[in-house]
Amino acid sequence: MxxxxxxxxxxxxxxxxxxxxxxxxxxxxxxxxxxxxxxxxxxxxxxxxxxxxxxxxxxxxxxxxxxxxxxxxxxxxxxxxxxxxxxxxxxxxxxxxxxxxxxxxxxSFQSGYSQGIFLDQRDNRQKLRSVLEEGQTLLNTFAYTGAFSVFGALAGATTTTIDLSQPYLDWSKRNFQLNDIDVETQYFCKGDTFHWLKRFAKQGRRFDAIVLDPPTFSRDKNGKVFRVEKDYPRLVELASGCLAPGGTILACTNCRQIDEQGFKRQIRSAFRRPVHLESAPMPSDFTAPPYLKSVWIR
CATH class of the missing domain: 3.30.750.80 (RNA methyltransferase domain (HRMD) like)
Structure with missing residues (x-):
């Protein structure tokens, strides 16, 4: 049995x-x-x-x-x-x-708690590849090993990959190289996503697509705490300040304390104008009750 x-x-x-x-x-x-x-x-x-x-x-x-x-x-x-x-x-x-x-x-089975990519994001990565076009730009925040960035680069986009961990950024580069992508044509930023979003906004840098998939809880080097339940709107607001006209944000969370409608309310509260929100289901091989909330913001 x-x-x-x-x-x-x-x-x-x-x-x-x-x-x-x-x-x-x-x-x-x-x-x-x-x-x-x-x-x-x-x-x-x-x-x-x-x-x-x-x-x-x-x-x-x-x-x-x-x-x-x-x-x-x-x-x-x-x-x-x-x-x-x-x-x-x-x-x-x-x-x-x-x-x-x-x-x-x-x-890798020797890499700690996570093994390299999050399987529940497979369909979102594939969709991102279809959304982006040759010559566009992608900002991948909280990037881990850069899987979204690789898909973006394969679509012809110039990618910017942000993560706090240099080992994960190095891992991201290896993933680019596994797919015959020249890492010298892409950008990698070590540090806090909130810091980089503010910096890009001041520099006037704009991206055609931005991926937001933060941990449910984190603490920066200054001790400032981020919690999805209360801080996600601030993250979306900062990201929207770096979004090119007509651009797309993929906002995700696996926080089980927030349902999909509550997550959408968080997102809408970050904008002063109406936005189109499209929910994305989890991949079909994830058959248990869904926990990952994915919303495409256009």
Whole structure:
């Protein structure tokens, strides 16, 4: 019975699973696939199992022991910030490459809490590629390993990638290089997104598309706290000051304390004029109740 649950989940994702152009996707999504508390992600030839507590470790072993893959286990507790542990199969001690809609990304099980890209943003990245045109500009804030930037550059845009972490900016550059994009033609900014948005506004720099996907909670080097529940309108307002006429903002949050309508109210409160908001659903392989709110602002 346990094996059949995984096999049924895989069958529901047969289109993704048989595609050579996408090798990173969610195999099983907790209660959405009849496995409460367990998430299974296909990452190239390997599998990452994520659970809320270690008591589910034996159940993970039971449902995956027939899969011919290296399997790693992650405890879903951001306060821990630890790398996944090896559970079964051959250990994977070096970074490896996955594909998403034909785009290559470096992944790693030794990188801490996150492994390289957030799979729930796959459809948004693909849509961004279709929104941008040759010669346009993209600003990717809170960029992590720059996945949105890579898709933007492949659309022909000049990208600016912002992150607090130099190691993540270096990782972003490797992702560009994996896709034969010259990093010298793109821009990388280390530091606080709020600082850079204010600086760009003063410089008169404008972008055709801006991606906002902040952590739910963060603290800058001066100790100033950002919380999605109260500070998102300020972020959108600053971003709108850097948006070119006719431009697009993708605003996202995975904060579970805010529903979609509340998130849209936050966004509208940042503008003095009416704006068109378009909600984007999560990818089809995420079958549990949705947590990611994505709104395209035009």
């Amino acid at each position: 346990t094996h059949s649950l995984v096999d049924q989940a895989l069958a529901r994702r047969s289109t993704l699973g048989s595609s050579n152009s996408t090798t990173a996707f969610r195999i099983a999504d907790s209660i959405g696939d009849g496995m409460p508390g367990i998430e299974l992600d296909q990452l190239g030839p390997h599998i990452l199992a994520s659970v809320r507590n270690r008591e589910l470790e034996e159940r993970v072993k039971a449902i995956t022991d027939h899969l011919q893959s290296a399997i790693y286990l992650k405890i879903l507790d951001p306060s821990e910030k630890t790398s996944p542990c090896h559970l079964s199969g051959p250990p994977v001690e070096e970074p490896f490459v996955v594909q998403e809609n034909g785009v290559h990304f470096e992944m």
